[in-house]
Amino acid sequence: MPQVMTLNDAAERLVEVGRDFHRRGWALGTSGNFSVVIEREPLTLAITESSVDKSRLRPDQILRVDGNGKPLAGVTGKPSAETLIHVAIARARASGAILHTHSVWSTVLSDYHAGRAGFFIEAYEMLKGLSGVRTHDHREFLPIVENSQDMESLAKQVTSLMTEHPDLHGFLIRRHGLYTWGADLEEAVRHVEILEFLLESVGRRQMMEPERSF
Amino acid sequence: MPQVMTLNDAAERLVEVGRDFHRRGWALGTSGNFSVVIEREPLTLAITESSVDKSRLRPDQILRVDGNGKPLAGVTGKPSAETLIHVAIARARASGAILHTHSVWSTVLSDYHAGRAGFFIEAYEMLKGLSGVRTHDHREFLPIVENSQDMESLAKQVTSLMTEHPDLHGFLIRRHGLYTWGADLEEAVRHVEILEFLLESVGRRQMMEPERSF
Amino acid sequence: MPQVMTLNDAAERLVEVGRDFHRRGWALGTSGNFSVVIEREPLTLAITESSVDKSRLRPDQILRVDGNGKPLAGVTGKPSAETLIHVAIARARASGAILHTHSVWSTVLSDYHAGRAGFFIEAYEMLKGLSGVRTHDHREFLPIVENSQDMESLAKQVTSLMTEHPDLHGFLIRRHGLYTWGADLEEAVRHVEILEFLLESVGRRQMMEPERSF
């Protein structure tokens, strides 16, 4: 397991990630939220402040929260509304970083496949960029959770999902976007790039033969 | 209600907005026009000059107009042809900034749905980026106005529209683009980002199942 | 009629235009060619060298040619293979600059509509960015010429086309791209932006209702 980052390093790097993801259309408006585990015992996350513009993210908008998603003493500002989901993922996977993006293709496909509670991405070489996947001959399940503003309930669903499917690398929330994670922040960033690429590829492939299913 | 900006601050920031929107394909050619309320009593707007290239916008191309859309004493240059629409919105909403963009997706959808005088954007998480919207479980109406070169008539229609629908965050003009606004310029910029994202998402979703309606 | 540019000014500005158009995907590989009229009597053009990479265009790759498309004394390097088309347009329209771009959407639509020898772009606000168009309520014909490597024959077709249709602002060559022009280079650049925007809009609109025709 990689070493955890300091708050300062996490904040500096998340600012870069935020600007890059905004530029690429994955965190427009005030959408998207990002966290890094900065201590494991007790669990402590550095997470983006609620409702901030990612194209102008500042290090002081990265806040420390505890293992219940509560801001630590001295924190001013409100952590992301979705902090509980980050905590649930950090616990279920011992992951070092959790990233939530909100692209056009994740939004479109999370709705298109919603009736099936998820879909498979299969036999793409790009899957090998996901941690632990060694061959394109792999069948990756991408579950879809119905959207909700009840974060406790969403966090519970996420915990169940991750227990049922120990091999997941990410999931979608319907009409809301993608969650993925990694052993460290760089791996989580790579997972975003790879899953966003696959979502666009699968979406465009589907559009070329709407009558078939992929 | 936020404080109004000075002319200089408005001009400097609109130059940045113009260049950014041009780069993103939302204000190509000489399309797009942007205004900021710089005084409320009497109503005074700083607005982009008519027919200028937004990729090279200069502070001296931001002109002061009064509450009837007329250039104030000392102004050289012709204010945007659509100044009356800006004034109508500024009056109807007490908004601090009004932005008109002209993207591919707003153009396409304003025509696709023209027969229905508008359409709903519903249940998308991104809607929460619109001022006052607290949940994805929201039904946003985006009206479509027929295009016209008679600005007085268009401005009147806009006033009626905004009176009939007090909760609007924007509207489309057919084959012409999007108008949105905000309490201040930053909120208006965010509304553009959010509505443009939603238009692209709704458009691509529609293309995946042309037989259904969304 | 605007003043003509000097060779140096034309070369400097065409280098910028080349890099910008390459970045936007309108002049990839060695595609695209651009000219500016630098003298009217006798007709003299500054035109891009044949087969050069527009992302690395240099001022010394802008060559002087006469009214028959022949390089002037002292010119080293071969002018664009399509120089005769530029000359034909310069003569037919007294235009100050001619730009040929090669985008995905111009390529796709020049083939889709080839059977009809052209198509109309109608009732779009963006049309007002074309020189002399004062209202969206305008019907712009965009002819399509079959592609050929016989430049004399192509140049003759272009001359005929421009005589038959005195109001054209551009035309497509099938599976080859767009030609447009302007009174000066800035107007020609604006025409590219506007026509490329309209081509993408018309193309996506068509895809939303393939059974109808637009």
Added chain:
Amino acid sequence: MPQVMTLNDAAERLVEVGRDFHRRGWALGTSGNFSVVIEREPLTLAITESSVDKSRLRPDQILRVDGNGKPLAGVTGKPSAETLIHVAIARARASGAILHTHSVWSTVLSDYHAGRAGFFIEAYEMLKGLSGVRTHDHREFLPIVENSQDMESLAKQVTSLMTEHPDLHGFLIRRHGLYTWGADLEEAVRHVEILEFLLESVGRRQMMEPERSF
């Protein structure tokens, strides 16, 4: 035949190419691999290290391998898993550089046409940017190889393919992307630009008339 590059020059230029291709979406995650022939007798390639992020490629991640794809003495780091394919192409074509990109459109079309073991790209002007092609009136075959993790077998198939089709400029691996090459690195880069442009054009053209075949 152009002069070969030194290792240092190759490494410096490949770093630029890697960053540019990443930015354009052709080498996301750790996908893509690039090589340059730095000696012909005995055959020696400079090739990207396995599993590195192309947006942060460093000169020390360009490794020297011999004509069997084995790292030369003194090399630390593991060469790209696909080194054998690069060697096979270098031998079959006496090419100076080999580039493998992994775009959305190459992925989508390599799957759409997989049942036909390839497809033709025909009568596009952009084909003239491929080495040796003098007219748009050209029929370029783009074969599709089934993906595999057995690199020796893939390399053999590539050798056969290139023997059977001496005029190829590239091929696709199913759901995996594009291989192309050139007499030198600049020609190979141009071939990527041109083939990626043609793939997007052909893909979008296909989507406008799904019932026809192109």
